Amino acid sequence: MDLKKAYISGGEVIEFEAGDSIIDILKCEKDIKEPLIAIVDGEEVVDLSKRMHCDANIKPIGMERSLGAKAYLRTLTFVLIKAVKNIYPKSRVILKHSLNKGLYGEIENIGEITDEKIEEIKSKMFEIINRDIEIEKIRVKKGEAEKIFKEYGMKDKLRLLSHLDLSYISLYKCGSFYDYFYGTMLSSTGYLTLYDLFKYGKGFILMSPKQKTDYKLPKFVDVPKLAKVFDETQAIANILDVADVGALNDKVDSGEIKDLILVSEALHEKKIGSIADKICENKDKIKLVAIAGPSSSGKTTFSKRLSIQLRLLGFDPYTISLDDYFVDREHTPRDEDGQYDFESIGALDVKLFNEHLSILLDGGEISLPKFDFLTGNRIDSGKRFRLKEDTIIVIEGIHGLNEVLTESVPRDNKFKIYISALTQLNIDDHNRMPTTDVRLLRRIVRDHETRGRNAETTILGWSSVRRGEEKNIFPYQEEADAMFNSTVIYEMSILRKYVQPLLEAIPKENPAYIEAKRLLDVISYFKVAPEANIPPNSIIKEFIGGGCFEH
Structure with missing residues (x-):
């Protein structure tokens, strides 16, 4: 009998006969509460039927993991x-x-x-x-x-x-x-x-049951506005004749990607212009535009492009940064892990922000604050601000759709916009490209390009970001007066060149390796496209750099 050893995460060592399957080694039942798959030697994700012939480290994976x-x-x-x-x-x-x-x-x-x-x-x-x-x-x-x-x-x-x-x-x-x-x-x-x-x-x-849900089916809540955006995105994909990754790769090979880029960007500009027109329809009422969306949705570029469209319609947009209304670091709430929870609405001085909005709408003047991220304290910027007759306030941040943030402003005087990268381009009919993957890949590139962070740091912090989104953004998305899909159908063919070396730099022993390998598998389906025809105001430029807006 040829005996081998399986080193199970947690310290248990199990002897098994060479050729036994993982399900036999672990003695698993077909129960959702038991392991469903496993990671072998920290680098390979396998099903439990895999037969083992050598000593190995085995990490059982159940529904507690994504x-x-x-x-x-x-x-x-x-x-x-x-x-x-x-x-x-x-x-x-x-x-x-x-x-x-x-x-x-x-x-x-x-x-x-x-x-x-x-x-x-x-x-x-x-x-x-x-x-x-x-x-x-x-x-x-x-x-x-x-x-x-x-x-x-x-x-x-x-x-x-x-x-x-x-x-x-x-x-x-x-x-x-x-x-x-x-x-x-x-x-x-x-x-x-x-x-x-x-x-x-x-x-x-x-x-299906989700991660960490006590093995219960989540409740489905209808989101008709979001569903409509996906339908619009599908219609655009049909117009562009790009149903899946294979069709996009065909465009790259044929050189038609140039026209695809230009048409995709024109559709973005048209949609932003139509949102501005909608705001203008209620010009006498709307005093504040609130833009919200999850991480790496392109909120900053969108707000700047929207402001340009609003100027064309006679508005004088003025952007107020919510970052400057952070409470002093010592008063910042903490999350379940004891870390500062900067994504909680409690991290903002909501009372002061609403006081300032009330003063402005009553014709008064405010002294704008500025948050010093080095000291963790809010200071006076020395800048004064008063609304003019044609001024419209623009704010962007994760809490923009939460009525608590702007409760001093009557609902009729606000226009709320939800923005996210809602990709409709899947690998094929049965393999989806999750919207969260698009945003994560965007963020990996941006964090490296502008913040000096490596891919490992971004990947390991992503679960915390996602928890914040589930709590602070998604529950309010149907409150939006307009929704904007910030994805462009060609973007993965651009991002691949930037993100691939960052993911490949993560070694096998790193805790982010498994996720990095999965993302590498995803981007491997996309052919790299030339960037020459991407306009400088494109949302994709917010992540790869070279755009015309400061971020």
């Missing part, structure tokens, strides 16, 4: 696609984007989506899950994978594969059904004990 929650959802979508294909062989399932706490998708070639059809699919999913079917990861020659997807009619997969310089492709197999996914699957359908599927609009919402 890796586990993502693997669960990924496997659930695989089962959904298999279920739909079993019922409707000529169907096309397209996973579009996240919506609130769910995943929105559509199904083509089955007629109108009805509650009855959704229930039929849901019953088939239950059957597949109940049969506890093994999910295998297999390597096939690229030509064989192309043959499979040609038989399935998956043109998106064929477009993607045409740009991958690989001899072999890893596919997942469940029964007789094959599909291509990036990222790790669970080893069996039997793990998927918690999920929901229901009709939404012309498609469906798929619900």
Whole structure:
């Protein structure tokens, strides 16, 4: 008997026979509360069916980690696609984007989506899950994978594969059904004990448990304004004839990327102009424009471009920085880890800010504060400010949509704008490009270019940023009078050149390595595009530099 040792995170050492699977080594049950996947030797994320032949460090991963929650959802979508294909062989399932706490998708070639059809699919999913079917990861020659997807009619997969310089492709197999996914699957359908599927609009919402939710399904709250923005973004993608990464790579290869960049930027300018027009429609009422959005949404560039459009309409925009209204460092609230919580609304002197707004709207003059980040104290800037007849105040920050921030200003006198990078460009029909990934990649580049931070620091701090967004931004997004999608369809083909070396610099022993490797896998699908035709006022310039605005 050839015995090996598994060193489990936490200190346990388990002897096993060479060739045993991780699920046998850990003696796991098919229970969502048990490990779902594992990290081997700190560098490889694997499913539990992987057989071990050498001594190894094994870190079991459950739903307490985002890796586990993502693997669960990924496997659930695989089962959904298999279920739909079993019922409707000529169907096309397209996973579009996240919506609130769910995943929105559509199904083509089955007629109108009805509650009855959704229930039929849901019953088939239950059957597949109940049969506890093994999910295998297999390597096939690229030509064989192309043959499979040609038989399935998956043109998106064929477009993607045409740009991958690989001899072999890893596919997942469940029964007789094959599909291509990036990222790790669970080893069996039997793990998927918690999920929901229901009709939404012309498609469906798929619900799965999230990270650290005590293994309960989150409540779905409708966000119709956000859903409309995604629909508008899809319409733009259709206009530009870029349905997925393969189509974007085609544009790079053909040289059509030049026109794609120019049209994408023109659409941005048109949308910003229409928001300015909407503000102008209520020129006599609106005195304050509040801009809010999550990290790396491009709020600064957007506010400057909006101000230019407002000037064209006769306004005199004046930007007040919320950063200058931070409370002194000693009064800053702390988060659950005992660190300063600068993203809490309690980190701002809301009382003073509202007092200043009241004075301004009553025709008075204020002395503008300035926050000294070196000392951690607020000081008098020495600048005085009074509203003119055509002045409109512009503020941007994460709390802009929270009514508490500007409660001294009547709602009719405010115009609220939500901005985020809501990408609709997915890798293919079944592999989404999460909006959070786009923002994280933007931030990695910007932090390095302008703040001297390495990718490791940005990645390890991202979970804290995301917690702040969930608490302080997303609950208020439907309060917006207008929404702006700051993503440009070509941006990943630009960001890749900047972010790839930063991610590759993270060593295997680093705690950020697994996430860096995942992000490298994502950007590897995109071909690098030339930057020559990106205008200097583009939002992407806020992150890669070389723009015409100071940040």
